[in-house]
Amino acid sequence: MSDDDDTTPSAHHYGITVSDLDESLAFYRDVLGLDVISEFSVGGEAFAEGVGVDGASAEFAHLDAGGTRVELVSYDPEGADRRGGMVNDTGAIHLGLSVPDVEAFHESLSDDVETVADGPRTTASGTTILFVRDPDGTPVEILEA
Structure with missing residues (x-):
């Protein structure tokens, strides 16, 4: 792929799945100082199929981190709890x-x-x-x- 190819991806957002959108939004907004861009919900068959979770719906908050969009998302149904990991764990994010x-x-x-x-x-x-x-x-x- 070349830089002028229509199939070359570019960054859109960094997503973090959270257990409580309101609590996490307060942290990222009030503690870290990120500005809220938008808040919205998504559901329906196409969404559930797209994320590969039967019957899924989700609430989202998009925040501006100085030109980088951070997406907080809270799913229904919730997935497995993977809290407490360390930054050196394979697959870890930060x-x-x-x-x-x-x-x-x-x-x-x-x-x-x-x-x-x-x-x-x-x-x-x-x-x-x-x-x-x-x-x-x-x-x-x-x-x-």
């Missing part, structure tokens, strides 16, 4: 968000926001990182490149 000052971001967090370490760390590559967990335990990397 969302990476850049901030100008990770230390200031860390200091702004309320005590109920779970962090992986007790504060930011600067890696050998010179990148300062801090991993937080959303309400379902999904890791979100906050970084200062």
Whole structure:
């Protein structure tokens, strides 16, 4: 495939399945500061067939992460609970968000926001990182490149 080929994919969104859309939306909007683009529901036979889940319907929230769209989705019926994974687990996902000052971001967090370490760390590559967990335990990397 070449860059001018109509079949070459381009990024549209990064999706995260959540157990409680309202709780997760509050975290991504209020704690991480992402702007809500839209909220909507989808159901019906074509949707269920498209996602491969019998009788599926879902509620969605799209958020703007500085030009990257983050999609939060809550399914009915719910699938298996895969919380508590580590970033080095095969198939693990995480969302990476850049901030100008990770230390200031860390200091702004309320005590109920779970962090992986007790504060930011600067890696050998010179990148300062801090991993937080959303309400379902999904890791979100906050970084200062």
